[in-house]
Amino acid sequence: MKRKxxxxxxxxxxxxxxxxPSDKLFDVVSLLHLERMKTAVTVGFNLKSKITDQGHKSIIKxxxxxxxxxxxxxxxxxAPNVTLCLIRDYEVVEKRQVEMPDTLEGIVRCPNIKCITNNEPMRxxxxxxxxxxxxLQCCYCNKDLPLSEVKIVEQQ
Ligand SMILES: [Zn+2]
Structure with a gap:
């Protein structure tokens, strides 16, 4: 990463x-439970970027x-296009993209109100x-769900 x-x-x-993407910042915070973190968390919101579509991005350290x-x-x-950097001694020791797993557990809410996951306390x-x-497809009711319509599960 360049200084500037x-x-x-x-x-x-x-x-x-x-x-x-700035509109996904709070979903990222929620998915990683950053509100429970005991160490320093720095958030940059709506920074200039040439990479994201909207011309601005957010960053979390x-x-x-x-x-x-x-x-x-x-x-x-x-946020499928985020870049992850692992830092040791102020140096980037690893840089990678996230990968979509084959299954998602306890992350995404099912859009089908009759689905058992919306009526029972279960993941x-x-x-x-x-x-x-x-x-995506719900493993319980087989409802299809495009990623663009995903709502994440509210954390307890
Ligand atoms: Zn379902």
């Missing part, structure tokens, strides 16, 4: 999630925290049926 691109203060160790691949891959549901479960078109 550092719009938010550098961190010594931790995770940077970059190129978050979480000090002293490294997430599991499973946690990070959940982000693919709301939702979706499989990815079409990666190219971004189509």
């Amino acid at each position: 691109e550092l719009l938010v203060a550098a961190i010594e160790n931790g995770t940077v999630i970059d190129h978050i 979480i000090a002293d925290k490294f997430f599991t691949d499973e946690e990070l891959n959940q982000l693919s549901v709301v 939702t479960r979706f499989r990815v049926t079409n990666r190219e078109l971004g189509i």
Whole structure:
């Protein structure tokens, strides 16, 4: 990362999630439970960007925290094009994209109000049926759900 691109203060160790579409920032915060974090979390909202469609992006820096691949891959549901940077000693030691998992558990709400997951206290479960078109399917009621219409489960 070039110096001049550092719009938010550098961190010594931790995770940077970059190129978050600004309208998805709060979904990302919620999916990663950042409100429960004990270490420093820095959020840059509506920063200038040439990469996202809207011409602005958001970025989150979480000090002293490294997430599991499973946690990070959940982000693919709301923000498939984010860039993840792992920082050690102020250096980017790894940079990668998120990957859509085959199944999503407890992340996405089923749009079918009659679905058992909306009527019983249980985790939702979706499989990815079409990666190219971004189509999910509920494992309980078989309702199709395009990624563009995904609503994430509210966290308890
Ligand atoms: Zn369902």
